[in-house]
Amino acid sequence: MSGEKRLSGWKSMSIGGMILEPGNFVKRPTGDWRIFRPIINHDKCIRCLICWIACPEPAINIMDKPYRTATGKEWKFSLEVDYNFCKGCGLCVEECPVKAIDFVEEVK
Amino acid sequence: MDIWERIPLTSNYAAAYAAKDADIDVVAAYPITPQTPVVEKVAEFIANGELNAEMIHVESEHSALSACIGASATGARTFTATSSQGLELMHEMLYIASGMRLPIVMAIAARALSAPINIWCDYSDMFATRDSSWITMIASTAQEVYDSIIQAYKVAENPEVLLPSMVVYDGFIMSHTYEPVNVAKDRAPILEYIPKNYSRPRLDPDNPITFGAIADPNWYYEFKYQQVIAMKNAYEVLSKADEEFGKRFGRSYGFVETYRIDDAETAIVTYGGLYGTVREVVDILREKGAKVGGIKIRVFRPFPHKELVDSVKNVKHLIVLDRAISFGGALEGPMAMEILTTLRLRSIDVDLYNYIVGIGQRSVTELDIINIYYHASKLIEKGVRLTESIYWGVRE
Numbered sequence: 001m002s003g004e005k006r007l008s009g010w011k012s013m014s015i016g017g018m019i020l021e022p023g024n025f026v027k028r029p030t031g032d033w034r035i036f037r038p039i040i041n042h043d044k045c046i047r048c049l050i051c052w053i054a055c056p057e058p059a060i061n062i063m064d065k066p067y068r069t070a071t072g073k074e075w076k077f078s079l080e081v082d083y084n085f086c087k088g089c090g091l092c093v094e095e096c097p098v099k100a101i102d103f104v105e106e107v108k
Numbered sequence: 109m110d111i112w113e114r115i116p117l118t119s120n121y122a123a124a125y126a127a128k129d130a131d132i133d134v135v136a137a138y139p140i141t142p143q144t145p146v147v148e149k150v151a152e153f154i155a156n157g158e159l160n161a162e163m164i165h166v167e168s169e170h171s172a173l174s175a176c177i178g179a180s181a182t183g184a185r186t187f188t189a190t191s192s193q194g195l196e197l198m199h200e201m202l203y204i205a206s207g208m209r210l211p212i213v214m215a216i217a218a219r220a221l222s223a224p225i226n227i228w229c230d231y232s233d234m235f236a237t238r239d240s241s242w243i244t245m246i247a248s249t250a251q252e253v254y255d256s257i258i259q260a261y262k263v264a265e266n267p268e269v270l271l272p273s274m275v276v277y278d279g280f281i282m283s284h285t286y287e288p289v290n291v292a293k294d295r296a297p298i299l300e301y302i303p304k305n306y307s308r309p310r311l312d313p314d315n316p317i318t319f320g321a322i323a324d325p326n327w328y329y330e331f332k333y334q335q336v337i338a339m340k341n342a343y344e345v346l347s348k349a350d351e352e353f354g355k356r357f358g359r360s361y362g363f364v365e366t367y368r369i370d371d372a373e374t375a376i377v378t379y380g381g382l383y384g385t386v387r388e389v390v391d392i393l394r395e396k397g398a399k400v401g402g403i404k405i406r407v408f409r410p411f412p413h414k415e416l417v418d419s420v421k422n423v424k425h426l427i428v429l430d431r432a433i434s435f436g437g438a439l440e441g442p443m444a445m446e447i448l449t450t451l452r453l454r455s456i457d458v459d460l461y462n463y464i465v466g467i468g469q470r471s472v473t474e475l476d477i478i479n480i481y482y483h484a485s486k487l488i489e490k491g492v493r494l495t496e497s498i499y500w501g502v503r504e
Contacts, residue, residue, distance in 0.1 A: 007326055007327070009330060010330040010331070010333045010334050010337070013327070013330055013331065013334070014309070015209050015270060015309070015331075015334055015338075016207060016208045016209035016270070016309075016319070016331065016334070017207070017208075017319075017320070017321055017323050017327070017331050018208075018209075018309050018317055018318065018319055018321075019317060019318035019321050020309065020317050022316040022317065022318070
């Protein structure tokens with residue numbers, strides 16, 4: 001009852017739990033639900049975008065970042081996980097055809 | 109100016125006429141005895157062009173109320189009707205309608221609950237919705253059904269309320285018997301009383317919002333408290349709506365109706381169609397010199413504590429006739445329990461004698477009520493206070 005952050009009371013809340021501001025989830029990171037963290041191996045990744053399609057959140061973003069792999073292959077873009085919203089469901093890990101995503105337990 | 113046309117209607121048809129005259133936009137319902145004629149009549153109004161509304165055919169009452177919830181969320185004026193098992197099947201959705209603050213209006217022809225199956229009248233179905241946060245009115249005449257449904261929209265759609273509302277009346281005893289009813293020749297004066305208003309929060313592609321999101325333990329409690337306040341507001345709003353209805357149309361009902369109560373020592377309290385019989389019995393007993401009056405509870409939620417206290421201020425004994433059973437309850441008549449709680453909380457020491465009658469539409473005749481009165485009178489003479497309900501007429 002005596003939390004540090006004071007939440008608004010019934011008088012100032014929207015009635016019936018309606019959310020009057022669309023798309024407001026960007027203000028409410030939900031990544032702290034995660035137990036396992038997907039980590040993309042940019043050297044192994046073949047940029048097929050299957051993980052990008054599979055992610056239900058979606059928390060995998062196509063980033064305008066060129067990348068040169070260890071073997072010298074040039075990619076014009078990279079894929080990155082937005083850990084503010086990734087809930088660690090592991091679908092990307094499961095779907096990746098080249099096993100380029102590691103699934104690592106979160107350690108505090 | 110006479111805006112009324114007097115025609116014979118059953119309470120079911122009176123409910124359908126009220127929906128038509130309220131110019132509803134959407135109706136979704138599923139047939140169940142004894143409610144079915146309500147929506148059959150509404151379908152007829154739509155088919156012959158008297159009502160421009162969408163009728164959604166669904167596969168169950170759960171779906172019927174779900175469809176109404178979706179429709180109401182878009183801002184449409186929405187109506188449905190059901191009875192008994194249908195209301196039970198809607199039960200989950202009742203809470204969603206009220207939790208999402210949707211002013212749906214529903215007519216209920218009260219009917220007993222299975223098992224064993226019984227299609228006839230009692231109020232078990234209505235009392236099972238007690239805590240669903242629906243405004244609940246119980247009508248005693250077909251006219252009152254018509255008027256209450258119109259008032260129900262006035263209250264439900266009030267921005268200080270925004271709660272769904274049900275209007276309940278006896279299955280068969282009222283739903284299938286004809287009475288003369290004044291219905292509007294033209295719906296314009298009705299719509300002046302309940303103008304359509306789409307300003308409440310609603311699903312609108314140009315201004316998207318979310319309905320029915322999750323509220324975690326940090327938030328859920330406050331949303332429920334908003335409903336508590338909305339129901340408290342409904343008390344005042346309904347009182348004013350009834351008063352305005354009276355001024356405009358010449359009929360008003362109050363929350364509690366009384367009959368020959370001023371010098372009564374004993375009052376017979378009931379609700380629904382049985383109140384008509386109670387008034388007859390009061391006249392008969394008065395002729396024999398008994399100081400008796402009648403009280404009708406018209407509004408069940410919000411419970412009319414002020415009006416009830418006023419109506420019993422000179423009364424010493426109450427005989428409460430209940431048409432439902434709260435099995436294993438502190439008192440097994442659900443309305444008696446509300447009345448007793450209201451009075452005891454205010455230290456009003458009226459003896460209350462609770463009789464269970466009319467279960468599954470077991471006949472309740474004038475003679476039954478006269479005998480109940482004499483039965484209670486004997487207990488009163490002996491100074492016996494009851495701690496249990498009496499099951500009148502049950503065979504051993």
